[in-house]
Amino acid sequence: MGIVFGPVPSRRLGVSLGVNNIPVKICTYSCVYCQIGRTIKMIGERKAFYEPFQIRTEVSNVLRKLSKENIHVDYISFVPDGEPTLDKNLGKEIELLRDFEIPVAVLTNSSLLSREDVQNDLFEADLVSLKIDAVTEEIWKKVDRPLGTLDIGEILEGIKTFTRNFKGKVITETMLINSIDYKEEAEKIAGFIAHLNVNEVYVAIPTRPPAEKWVKPPPEEVINYVYQKFAGHIGESKVKLLTAFEGTSFYPPGSIENALLEITSVHPMREDAVKELLEKRGVDWSFVEKMLKQGELIEIEYLGRKYYMRKLPTRR
Ligand code: SF4
Structure with a gap:
């Protein structure tokens, strides 16, 4: 994948032009369900990977082509093959992309949100998607397999501070997998999200080949259980399932x-x-x-x- 890819249809973002600002696959996590595979390089310190102007030029070239074909883009989205906030130029890159007058989204795993510089960079975006797979350390470690220096308590505090101060749209995503007991965890995650200032809350399941072969979606009963807990705490209008069926059906519309x-x-x-x-x-x-x-x-x-x-x- 190059630096710019798509546009791709996304239920959360509409027509999204992807920006891959992290070389494959550098991340703070090595999630068991990651569709890119196991993390090759785990780091916790932010670095510069590309020249911000290079990203701007590549986006500009693609947008010019799309405009000739009358293709409209809803979001320019940072959805790299790794964790986008590891890029220390992220804020600058978003600022440069503002010229195109298209909303900018960042899909982050939230792991560096306790850092002020990361929060400041994300304040530049119009939409931020936060991964909240677990709030309990044991489950977080099992599902997301974080870098040893990360601390779940600090991350959750970072999420609280960020969502209190961010003026844009916030969505959260919680990935459910088999072999995790969500009986108490669902209530805890829902209780945590319910106190945040968020616009939409997604409950997702793995739909593409995961990093670890044993990973599967949990049974429908578990998905429904988690959904009901989330809807009860957060409100049904905000909570949505993200399954493999994004607008695809073999029956006629209507x-x-x-x-x-x-x-x-x-x-x-x-x-x-x-x-x-x-x-x-x-x-x-x-x-x-x-x-x-x-x-x-x-x-x-x-x-x-x-x-x-x-x-x-x-x-x-
Ligand atoms: S945070 Fe995202 S990129 Fe990193 S391992 Fe997890 S799913 Fe993959």
Whole structure:
């Protein structure tokens, strides 16, 4: 991958032009689910990797080409093959990209957020996505495999300070994997995020080949459990699932199957909400039964109520 890539469609960012400001793969973490593979070089100190003007020139060249083809870009996004805040020129680079009058996003793993210089650089962005996979040290170490000098307490404090002072949009992303007990952790993460000033909260699952072969998405029951805990603490309107189904469906747009699949891939739907949707379309419950039988939907019980979720591709 070069310094600039895409644009790629992203549910969080719309049409996103990627900036890869970190050479492969330098990171403060070596997440077990990382789609780029194991971290080659773990560092905790910030460094300069590219000339900020080189990044500006490359972005400018791509934007010129896209504009000739009438392709609109929603965000210029720092989503490198490593941790973007390790780049000590990040603030300068964002400042230079401002010339293009396109919002700038940074997707960070949050590990360096306790540093004032990192916070100041991120203040330059319009949107910052923060990874919050765990708030408990043991789970954080198991999932994200951080550099030994990092401290989860300091990171969480950094996240609190940053979100209090940042004027742009904040989203969080929590990746769920198998073999982790989320029973208490879901409540703790949700309680932590609920006190932050955030716009959207994503619960994600691995959808691409992970660094470690044993990593899989957790069962739908666990995803629903975490979703419900998050929705309860943070509010349903802010919490969304990020699954493999980003706007893809083989049913025609507007069809009831399509509507059910699209909604349930983002929010598990309660039985009464499904019934209401069916009623509005003049369709009876046998539709849902058919989709359950075909393995497109799954029924899950939670606190005595039934929920419907789109079945994960790995289980179909
Ligand atoms: S923080 Fe991101 S780049 Fe780094 S190991 Fe984790 S998933 Fe990969």
